Amino acid sequence: MMSEAGQPVRRAPTKSDAVGTAFLAAIGAVALVMGLGYGMFGDGGQVGPGFLPSVAGAFIVVASAAELLRMYVAADRIRAAAAQERPAGDERDTFGRTANERTFAVTQVFGIVFAALLLVPVAGLLLSLAAMVLVITVWVERKPVLPAVLCTAGSLGLAYAVFVQFLGVPVPTGTLGLL
Amino acid sequence: MIDRRTTASLLALAATGLLVLSGCSGNAQGGEGDGGSPGRNITMIVPFSAGGGSDLAGRAIAQGLEDVTGSTVTVENIVGGSGAVGYSDLLAKEGDGTTLLASETALMTLPVVQDVQFSHESFTPIMKVGEDYNIVVVAADASYETCMDVVDAAAESSLTAAVSGATGPDHIAWSLIEDQHDISLERVTFESSAEVTAALLGGHIDVAATSPGEIVGQLESGDVKPLCALAPERYEYELLADVPTGAEQGIDVTFAQWRGFIAAGGVSEEHEQYWIDAAREYAETDAYETYIEDNMLQPQVLYGDEFRRYLDEYRQQVEAVLGDE
């Protein structure tokens, strides 16, 4: 589990943990190669456009490799510490969900936000986002319809008042041109 | 005392609040107006963020056009891609006479240097509002007195020239001077004219070419010394009247950042003419003069086809310098 201080309580390294770190290493490698393509140095030996990307990329590769190594070397010690953590069984959280349901909820929210953004060119920004709020509260959070509608209408009204009326932001209305 | 203006502004704020509460937006759709007007609700795209030079120009032009046409001209800052996003937005408005764009040199440099879908030929040029030439400046205690001194010194030893942006008009001007006099200056690139000024005042670089409006404060206080103006004629402003042109000192380079506005490509001739007429009318107003003077531009105005020919020539110069980089 991660505390906000950037001082995580170490979990045991999982397979996905290693995949994440390896993914970063891959990003670093791509940056290194592309950076070299942009040119490290100019004609007179001046720093070129590829210099910092290559350096940062190379650093990420080396540091991620070291981190992967450390994760497995220190695995035992970390596992011991992790034993004291909140068990992730089927205990229900404040949302009333189990661990598996939680992971599914994250995927759902990602999907809904993605769909809302795809909807923007058609329904406009405000309506798409309002639909997003409604679908999340009703479908993902299983809240009663009335409070969910009120919550949606409230945030829509607030956003309209602040951004459109007061700040004069030219919010795209989409092909429907409603709001 | 709280004066009338305050009361009015407060009332306006309150009215906005009421409008919000009643949920009425009152967005009157402008139909075809008289006299070939493309509509009553006009959008002026500014491809850079609020508060910058392009924004100042866009708002001044929008206000001027509002006054002479009676239409509502709304400024929209569409920011991104060093201007490319705003221009791309106008590109998508092909044939729409109600969208204008406050344009400047980025229209010419972006197609040369970057992979963008547009060039100046994709749009309908309406009005070149003015030219912003560069003046060559050094710190007040520098030993140079003329631009030729700088060129001579650069032939002897390596000098550093501060430029604002790698494709800025000052960079192009220096490149033209380098070609003409067979010298080479080490460029130090800054993000803005203000940073160039700071580096000059701190003595970190040797010389800079900057538009006069950006450095007028330092000129007035005497913290920087103007050497020459890279313009065809001397400025008429009192502060700059004594600054000789480059040509007077043997440097025959003039290169300016121009400002103006364009319409989308493929607009009807009727709408093009409507905007050119409006622009001509705007150029006669006091508001136009104030904008030019506040920003120390030279009021060299061109409309429609003349403006287009100017851009064609400009493109060749930009290509000659930036095309092979």
Next chain:
Amino acid sequence: MFDNLQLGLETAISPENLLWCFVGVMLGTVIGMLPGLGSATGVAILLPVTLGMEPVTALIMLAGIYYGSQYGASTSSILISTPGDSSSVVLTLDGYQMARKGRAGAALAVAALSSFLAAVISLIGLMALARPIADLALEFGPPENLAVILLGLATIVSFAGENMLRSLIMAAVGLLISMVGVASGFTTARFTFGNVNLLSGLDFVAVMIGIFAIGEVLQQIHRGGDPPIRARFRDLMLTKDEFRRSIAPAFRGTGLGFGLGVLPGAGATLATFMSYGLEKQVSKNRKEIGKGAVEGVAAPEASNNAAANASFIPTLSLGIPGSGTTAVLLGAFVIFGLQPGPQLFDQQPDLVWGLLVSFFFGNLLLLILNLPLAPVFAQVLRVPYSYLYPIILFMALIGAFAIGNNTFALWVVFGAGVFGYFMKRFDFPAAPLVLGLVLGPLLERSLVQTSSMGRGNLLILFERPISATLTVAAILAILAPVLLRAVRRRRRSALTSEREEIRQ
């Protein structure tokens, strides 16, 4: 100076100016609380609203929006961990932890008090010493700026603690993200894959919103969410002990913020990170910092406000903006027909001094507003998260759009949100990433400029006294914790061996 003060007081105290100052700080507070709308965007968006006013009134209001939005940004960082500005990112560390512990009211109160303290001290400095300090700031050319940024990056080391390697990786990833687009000084478009939206890079505010607002929300869902806070109203008040502990960090933060704020560029953000790092080194409660310590709120918040005020020094006395927001304000000067530059103080004394004195009133208003409102704002945390987070998502996305009126920003937020979520899940810290993101362009710019000035030779860093000193300091900052640890270890082992000797 006292004549000027009186002149300024006369201008600032007029009912009209006071009124608009009040409106400005109120609007600023609201804007700052919205994720994504920081002071620069807030001032830019509201600039047209002020066009009909007297110049001095308009500037007073715009400046009010500036520091008002900083108070607001701290509030949303502390309460829902979605900073409105890069300079309030650090507050999401200890401020948010305090909120989770039920000390949200106290955190907000400390933020308001230390902001006020910093504002008053830095204003006195600004009024008394603007010109000499501005001249000193001019001594900072590209090599000196490069050295300052290196020193800033070195503070990551003090942040990191146990997971140093992961902090460094995230800082490098932040640097890399900031490299997208056309770099300063070049025409090469990097990592843009032909998309014109990427030519000027990924907007760092959009990336930040994605990582903090979206990433935090999804992470909360993933780990089951924290229970709504049920603390009683009076438990939300600041305790005497918390107050006492905040004083020294606030003063240290003010000093650091003032010094860095004078330099153009990332002054405020860098100052918040560095003052947080400093507290982690010198504070008596340094072990608590990172877990919701009041010192971790007071120091960065003070340095943020001091830096904001200090950025007015080059702005007003030279006409050279000291920060992104003052750059927009300088644009406003020109719109109102005022010529910023070295002679502004002489030519427009009533305007400049009126503006400066209005800062006092504005900050006082904010303190009066924020102290009693702190526990009230904290009530937000009583809202069940199931309702709160969809609204956070809504506001974050529309705020991101409003930065440049560009729908591409929505996708940047989404992408950064996905990245931020996985980052948090795999225990990679966000703060170093933001530092890398903010410092990246500045680092590259000053690096390229320095290498041009040295004709390809970067050793000119060591040829100039200021940059040489700062670079050495940066190197020491990286090595010091390592050395200290080694020394402590040796001392400890010496001690144990002594004990063993005694036992024997």
